[in-house]
Structures are given as C-alpha cells and as structure tokens.
Amino acid sequence: MTSYAVKEIFLTLQGEGRQAGRRAVFLRFAGCNLWTGREQDRESADCRFCDTDFVGMDGDHGGRYRDAAALADKVAALWAEGLVGEAGAVPFVVMTGGEPLLQVDDALIAALHARGFEIAVETNGTIAAPAGIDWICVSPKAGTEIVQRSGQELKLVWPQPGNDYRAMEGWAFDHFLVSPMDGPDVVETTAAAVAFVLANPRWRLSVQSHKLIGVR
Ligand SMILES: C[S@@+](CC[C@H](N)C(=O)[O-])C[C@H]1O[C@@H](n2cnc3c(N)ncnc32)[C@H](O)[C@@H]1O
Numbered sequence: 001m002t003s004y005a006v007k008e009i010f011l012t013l014q015g016e017g018r019q020a021g022r023r024a025v026f027l028r029f030a031g032c033n034l035w036t037g038r039e040q041d042r043e044s045a046d047c048r049f050c051d052t053d054f055v056g057m058d059g060d061h062g063g064r065y066r067d068a069a070a071l072a073d074k075v076a077a078l079w080a081e082g083l084v085g086e087a088g089a090v091p092f093v094v095m096t097g098g099e100p101l102l103q104v105d106d107a108l109i110a111a112l113h114a115r116g117f118e119i120a121v122e123t124n125g126t127i128a129a130p131a132g133i134d135w136i137c138v139s140p141k142a143g144t145e146i147v148q149r150s151g152q153e154l155k156l157v158w159p160q161p162g163n164d165y166r167a168m169e170g171w172a173f174d175h176f177l178v179s180p181m182d183g184p185d186v187v188e189t190t191a192a193a194v195a196f197v198l199a200n201p202r203w204r205l206s207v208q209s210h211k212l213i214g215v216r
C-alpha cells in the first residue's frame with residue numbers, strides 16, 4: 001500500500017480551463033519532477049514560471065496520508081462542507097501539485113470514484129496518466145518531452161518560446177487553451193494570449209479566474 005505526500009487540500013472553485021467556475025475540492029500533492037520548488041533552483045529548473053508552493057506537507061489538511069481510503073475520505077469530507085443543495089450535482093476533485101502523476105495510482109482513483117467523485121488532473125504531461133481519470137488537463141512546458149498527448153484539455157501557458165503549438169494541434173485533446181503567464185508581465189502576457197487567439201481560432205483563452213475573484 002502506498003502512502004501519499006499531500007501539500008494541502010481545500011474547497012474552492014476551479015479557476016482555470018473549461019471547468020472554470022465549478023465547485024471543486026483541490027488536492028495538491030507535494031513535489032514536482034520539473035522543479036525542486038526552491039527559489040535558488042528556479043533559474044536552472046525545467047519549469048521556471050511556477051506560481052505555486054508545493055514543497056512540504058504543511059498546508060491545510062496537508063500531511064502524509066497512509067492509504068487511498070484515508071485520502072479519499074478527507075476529500076469527501078471537504079466536499080461535504082457547507083453544502084446546502086447537492087441534487088443533480090456530481091462531486092468534483094481536481095488533483096494538482098506539484099506534479100500529481102508522481103503519486104496518483106489506481107487505488108486512489110478507485111477510492112475517489114467509490115465516493116462518487118468525478119476526477120480531474122492538472123499535469124505537466126511528462127508522466128503518462130493512469131486509466132480512469134475523467135478529465136485530463138495537460139499543460140506542456142517548453143523543452144520537456146510530453147508523453148501524455150491525449151485528454152480533455154491542453155492548456156498552454158503563454159507566451160512560452162520553444163513550444164511547438166502547431167504540433168500540439170495534432171494531439172488528441174477536446175479543447176486547446178492558452179493561459180496568460182502570471183508574473184510581473186501579466187498585462188503583456190494577457191495581451192499576447194488575446195492576440196494569439198485572434199490569430200488562431202482553434203484555441204481559446206483561459207484566465208486564472210480564481211486570482212481575479214479572490215479565492216484560492
Ligand atoms: C502549479 S501547476 C501543477 C500541475 C502540473 N505540475 C502542471 O504544471 O500542469 C497548475 C497549473 O498552473 C499553471 N501555472 C503555473 N505557473 C503559472 C503561471 N506563472 N502563470 C499561469 N499559469 C501557471 C500550470 O501550467 C498548470 O496548468
């Protein structure tokens with residue numbers, strides 16, 4: 001039985017992509033294969049623009065979960081918080097990180113499905129997803145080898161020199177999205193993403209709406 005290193009778990013609205021606006025439990029795993037998460041390593045990392053603290057297990061409901069049942073029970077408990085009406089709604093969990101596919105396994109997917117969850121993942125695409133995930137969002141990072149070339153949405157942080165977006169258009173995704181790179185130049189990156197969509201109508205804009213509405 002594997003255990004899971006979890007940074008934090010929280011209830012919020014999905015901020016990004018085609019599921020934006022949907023109530024979701026975010027399950028953020030600790031650790032990533034493209035950056036240590038330490039600022040002194042950022043400039044030499046394979047992914048250098050990350051906006052997330054995924055180091056350690058010290059966040060809300062973070063810790064080492066001993067098995068899939070314990071972790072899925074915590075996700076279900078957070079989903080239940082503050083619910084008034086759930087009729088007709090499907091519970092939704094977004095597994096992210098860090099890189100969730102370093103840890104997600106069949107046992108966790110089965111335990112979440114057994115509790116009624118629709119399961120989404122946010123992944124950098126360098127690790128193949130196990131079967132059974134309901135919504136796969138791949139966000140490629142320039143210079144990395146993408147092995148997960150199918151899923152529901154491909155969400156390219158923009159601009160990202162060195163990414164071959166024309167080749168990506170041949171991959172098996174239902175939705176192709178560009179997401180402005182957050183950071184000191186977010187005004188410029190947003191304008192660049194808008195211009196990209198105006199020039200490439202196969203692609204749509206995704207904004208990090210959680211940062212605008214003031215939720216996590
Ligand atoms: C923190 S990552 C975790 C999941 C996985 N490691 C990945 O990269 O997809 C979650 C999402 O945030 C995006 N992201 C990270 N830093 C960002 C930034 N500075 N601006 C916009 N999106 C960013 C990633 O591309 C990814 O789609």
Ligand SMILES: Nc1nc2[nH]cc(C(=O)O)c2c(=O)[nH]1
Nearest residue numbers: 013014015016096122210216
């Ligand atoms: N609200 C909210 N939506 C998100 N969509 C993707 C996120 C992520 O960090 O993976 C994220 C996040 O951190 N918060």
Ligand code: SF4
Nearest residue numbers: 032035047050098124
């Ligand atoms: S791959 Fe994802 S979690 Fe890892 S450093 Fe990049 S954006 Fe952050």
Ligand SMILES: [Mg+2]
Nearest residue numbers: 051052096216
């Ligand atoms: Mg985030």
